[in-house]
Amino acid sequence: MYLHGTSKINAQGHLEIGGCDTTDLAQQFGTPLYIVDEALVRQRAREYVESFRASGLKFQVAYASKAFSVMAMCSIAEQEGLSLDVVSDGELYTALKAGFPAARIHFHGNNKTPEEINMALDANIGCFVVDNFNELYLLNALAADKGKRVNVLLRITPGVEAHTHDYISTGQTDSKFGFDLGNGTAYKAIQETAAQSNLELLGVHSHIGSQIFEVEGFAMAVDKVAGFAVQVRDELNVTFRVINLGGGFGIRYVEGDTPLPISQYVKAITDSIKTNFSAASYPLPEIWVEPGRSMVGDAGTTLYTVGTSKDIPGVRKYIAVDGGMSDNPRFALYESKYEAILANRANDPLEETVTIAGKLCESGDKLIMDLELPKAKSGDLLAVFCTGAYNYSMASNYNRVRRPAVVFVKDGAADVAVKRESLDDIIGNDVIPARLQTSAAR
Numbered sequence: 127m128y129l130h131g132t133s134k135i136n137a138q139g140h141l142e143i144g145g146c147d148t149t150d151l152a153q154q155f156g157t158p159l160y161i162v163d164e165a166l167v168r169q170r171a172r173e174y175v176e177s178f179r180a181s182g183l184k185f186q187v188a189y190a191s192k193a194f195s196v197m198a199m200c201s202i203a204e205q206e207g208l209s210l211d212v213v214s215d216g217e218l219y220t221a222l223k224a225g226f227p228a229a230r231i232h233f234h235g236n237n238k239t240p241e242e243i244n245m246a247l248d249a250n251i252g253c254f255v256v257d258n259f260n261e262l263y264l265l266n267a268l269a270a271d272k273g274k275r276v277n278v279l280l281r282i283t284p285g286v287e288a289h290t291h292d293y294i295s296t297g298q299t300d301s302k303f304g305f306d307l308g309n310g311t312a313y314k315a316i317q318e319t320a321a322q323s324n325l326e327l328l329g330v331h332s333h334i335g336s337q338i339f340e341v342e343g344f345a346m347a348v349d350k351v352a353g354f355a356v357q358v359r360d361e362l363n364v365t366f367r368v369i370n371l372g373g374g375f376g377i378r379y380v381e382g383d384t385p386l387p388i389s390q391y392v393k394a395i396t397d398s399i400k401t402n403f404s405a406a407s408y409p410l411p412e413i414w415v416e417p418g419r420s421m422v423g424d425a426g427t428t429l430y431t432v433g434t435s436k437d438i439p440g441v442r443k444y445i446a447v448d449g450g451m452s453d454n455p456r457f458a459l460y461e462s463k464y465e466a467i468l469a470n471r472a473n474d475p476l477e478e479t480v481t482i483a484g485k486l487c488e489s490g491d492k493l494i495m496d497l498e499l500p501k502a503k504s505g506d507l508l509a510v511f512c513t514g515a516y517n518y519s520m521a522s523n524y525n526r527v528r529r530p531a532v533v534f535v536k537d538g539a540a541d542v543a544v545k546r547e548s549l550d551d552i553i554g555n556d557v558i559p560a561r562l563q564t565s566a567a568r
């Protein structure tokens with residue numbers, strides 16, 4: 127059994143996280159429950175910041191809030207000196223309402239609406255990562271309307287394909303994101319940006335994929351970006367002050383996942399920047415990165431209560447829990463793998479191989495295939511590890527299931543960061559037009 131961060135098995139044989147017995151958490155907050163190990167989140171943030179500090183380069187570590195955007199997480203990011211990457215008005219609003227400094231917010235997205243751009247302009251965010259020509263001209267016009275000049279990075283697709291799941295690689299040429307480097311679009315975008323009077327070009331951005339376990343992809347991206355920077359300087363007399371290399375740093379979900387220590391990814395990137403830019407006598411740019419998954423992924427655990435089971439002799443045994451693809455759609459989307467244990471019987475011998483199913487009306491609503499467990503009974507607690515990233519943030523109300531609460535645990539204290547949705551929340555935005563009302567409601 128692999129335990130992340132402060133997770134351990136206590137004297138009662140229960141899973142404990144942040145000094146809190148998970149059986150107590152289940153009683154106090156109910157299940158399903160997202161539990162966040164605050165000390166581990168802070169440790170990850172510090173690993174990034176300290177590794178960059180050691181490089182001597184100027185930097186910003188922008189937490190990619192899409193991985194897990196809640197106000198409490200924005201507060202932690204602020205306290206740890208991180209910047210923040212947002213991709214929608216909702217993520218921006220979450221950050222601003224949490225008091226996150228606007229100057230450290232970067233706005234991403236391939237289809238920002240005029241309303242979103244105006245909201246970000248009014249908030250005076252630090253930087254827009256411009257994805258395409260429509261946005262470039264729209265942003266310039268909207269900034270001009272407000273008499274503002276705004277910092278921009280241009281998102282380029284460097285043509286580097288990271289070794290990752292097909293659905294989530296974004297660095298290759300066939301991508302909906304960014305200006306393509308290979309076909310001259312990125313070059314044209316630099317010229318166009320320079321011609322806009324309300325845009326201040328800081329540099330370029332590249333994101334090559336997600337859940338990456340090697341440094342080679344990042345080093346290749348740096349090579350390409352540096353080559354482009356030199357060409358642009360020599361031919362257009364434009365110098366990049368910032369290179370943003372996106373996120374994608376992998377984490378250990380299951381045995382066989384072999385992420386590198388954060389310091390190694392950072393060192394590979396910063397070394398490659400120094401080598402490439404020094405060789406061209408280019409002033410060393412600031413390096414920005416946008417880790418999402420690696421900031422919060424292994425700090426999250428989801429606690430479920432076991433309900434029914436179905437044994438199909440010679441085929442498989444299903445164990446159903448009180449959540450499923452509504453709180454974690456990653457198996458249904460990507461066949462993602464997870465490890466789990468019975469949190470209330472963590473020392474019991476493993477007796478059978480089961481498939482964990484959810485309670486949603488869909489055959490693909492599974493969480494884990496072929497998991498070794500003690501014989502699970504109704505009422506046992508199942509803890510699924512590594513659910514901190516892209517779980518709560520991708521949760522839905524399918525079947526009108528209520529989204530779980532989120533608690534942050536640290537040093538024996540458990541604090542609610544998101545309340546469990548109520549049944550009234552479920553119908554909170556519903557309106558029955560008068561002509562459709564049932565006779566009982568009329």
Ligand code: LLP
Nearest residue numbers: 190333336337373374375416417418419516
């Ligand atoms: N920056 C940009 C521009 C991105 O598109 C992403 C992720 C990140 C940073 C953060 O990447 P990370 O460090 O988390 O790998 N829903 C998928 C992951 C989608 C990632 C989308 N972009 C999943 O559950 O695996």
